[in-house]
Amino acid sequence: MNAVEFVMGHALQWGSVALLMIGLYIVMTRGNLIKKVAGLNIFQGGVFLFYISIANVRDGTAPIVHEDAVLYSNPLPHVLILTAIVVAVATTSLALALIVRIRESYGSIEEDEMAEADMG
Amino acid sequence: MTDEFSIFGLVLLLIVLALAVVRLTSLLAVAILAGAMSFILAAVYTLLDAVDVAFTEAVVGAGISLALMLAAISLTTREEAPWRRRPAERILALLVSLVSGAGLLYATLDMPLLGDPTAPATLHVAARYIAESPASTGVPNMVTAILASYRGFDTLGEVAVIFTAGVGVIALLRHWREDRA
Numbered sequence: 001m002n003a004v005e006f007v008m009g010h011a012l013q014w015g016s017v018a019l020l021m022i023g024l025y026i027v028m029t030r031g032n033l034i035k036k037v038a039g040l041n042i043f044q045g046g047v048f049l050f051y052i053s054i055a056n057v058r059d060g061t062a063p064i065v066h067e068d069a070v071l072y073s074n075p076l077p078h079v080l081i082l083t084a085i086v087v088a089v090a091t092t093s094l095a096l097a098l099i100v101r102i103r104e105s106y107g108s109i110e111e112d113e114m115a116e117a118d119m120g
Numbered sequence: 121m122t123d124e125f126s127i128f129g130l131v132l133l134l135i136v137l138a139l140a141v142v143r144l145t146s147l148l149a150v151a152i153l154a155g156a157m158s159f160i161l162a163a164v165y166t167l168l169d170a171v172d173v174a175f176t177e178a179v180v181g182a183g184i185s186l187a188l189m190l191a192a193i194s195l196t197t198r199e200e201a202p203w204r205r206r207p208a209e210r211i212l213a214l215l216v217s218l219v220s221g222a223g224l225l226y227a228t229l230d231m232p233l234l235g236d237p238t239a240p241a242t243l244h245v246a247a248r249y250i251a252e253s254p255a256s257t258g259v260p261n262m263v264t265a266i267l268a269s270y271r272g273f274d275t276l277g278e279v280a281v282i283f284t285a286g287v288g289v290i291a292l293l294r295h296w297r298e299d300r301a
Contacts, residue, residue, distance in 0.1 A: 008124060009233025014225060015131035021221035022138040028213035032200040034192060035141075038150050041185070042138050045161055048177075049131070052170045057242055058235030062169045063250065065260040071237065073169040074246040075253075075262040079271060081173050082263065083278045089180050089188075090285035096192035097289040103196040110201045 012053040019046030031111035033099045037092060044088050051077045051084075124234070127167045130160050145200040147193050155186035172263040 019042055026039025055077035063075035099109055106114045137157050141150050158181030165174035232239035253265040267275055 005233065009236070010228055010231065011128055012131060012234050013228040013231055015128070015135065017221055017224045017228065018135050019138055020224065021217045022135070022142060024220065025213055025217040026142055028216065029210055030200070032147070034147050034189070034196065035150060035200055038141055038154050038189075041154055042141065042157070045134070045157060048173075049134075049161065049164065052165055052168050052173060053234055054231075054239070054241050055170060056168045056235050057237050060169055060235075060237075062171045063262040064171075065254045065262070072250050072262065074242045075249055075266055076246045077241070078170045078173050078263045079266045079274075081170075082176050082267060083274060085173070085176050085180055087278060087281050089185055090282045092185055093188050094285045094288045094292075096188055097292040099192055100195045101292050109196050113201070 013050060016046040016050040016053065019043070019049065033102065033109045033111070034096075037095050037099070040095075041088070041092065044084075048081050048084060051081045123167055127164055130164050130167075134160050134164075145202070146198065147200055148190075148198050150200075151186060151189040151193060154189065155182045158182035158185065172261070 023039045023041075023043030023046060026042065027036050030036055030039065055074040057071050057073045060071035060073040061069045063072045063078065102114070103109050106117050108114060108117070134157055137153050137160070141153050144150055144153070158177055162174045162178040162182065165171075165177060232241075236242075249262060249266055249270065253262050253270070254260055257265040257269045259265040259269075
């Protein structure tokens with residue numbers, strides 16, 4: 001296996017790792033809760049991309065029966081990620097509803113201002 | 121081959137947009153960039169032959185998620201407060217994400233290459249699904265067949281999760297409306 005093949009074959013996996021790292025960094029460093037949710041969504045995007053890259057088969061087609069198709073890509077990760085995308089939206093909506101409530105109670109959605117309100 | 125290069129280009133664009141999300145303090149811009157990222161992800165999924173996932177991502181990720189985020193921003197605030205984290209904390213966070221990223225990168229070195237037809241993931245149960253599901257369920261779309269038939273209990277669990285989230289959102293926001301009135 002030469003270097004070009006190696007890099008081309010792994011590039012998508014490295015790309016999803018990069019998205020994971022950026023999402024994790026946003027979640028850890030940002031105090032704004034909506035920004036944290038956005039970071040979490042980037043993290044999830046990295047995981048989804050990783051799964052879909054596993055399912056791909058060279059020269060394959062989408063997994064829908066077709067006379068000319070020889071190879072199909074793997075439908076199982078597609079099903080898992082389909083479920084995960086919908087669940088991700090459900091959790092995002094719950095998180096955002098919580099954020100709206102937190103804003104009502106604390107008057108802020110910044111972590112440090114919430115901590116100050118709890119202290120005082 | 122051209123397909124692979126356009127996929128890499130789009131993923132590079134995704135990473136640039138994610139870095140822009142780190143820098144931006146306008147939450148409106150963050151929400152719009154998140155919608156754009158979902159759409160680019162949908163394009164990448166299409167190029168990777170995952171059409172069902174692509175249209176779910178386009179509708180649910182770029183559509184509903186963006187609408188929810190805009191609604192939350194309109195009910196809270198449009199600007200993020202300036203960064204108040206101490207530099208030491210930021211460096212620690214950067215270190216943690218770099219170390220975990222390095223661990224993941226090390227793990228990918230053992231992964232099969234993109235599109236490898238002999239990868240373990242494509243050899244076991246997936247081959248059976250592809251061979252049998254059109255005949256046994258009568259549905260030409262294998263993703264639909266697996267989702268609704270073979271893994272029907274998974275989908276039932278998914279519906280339970282969505283129902284719970286919906287009940288949670290209603291419980292949280294109904295109370296808030298009564299308080300306001």
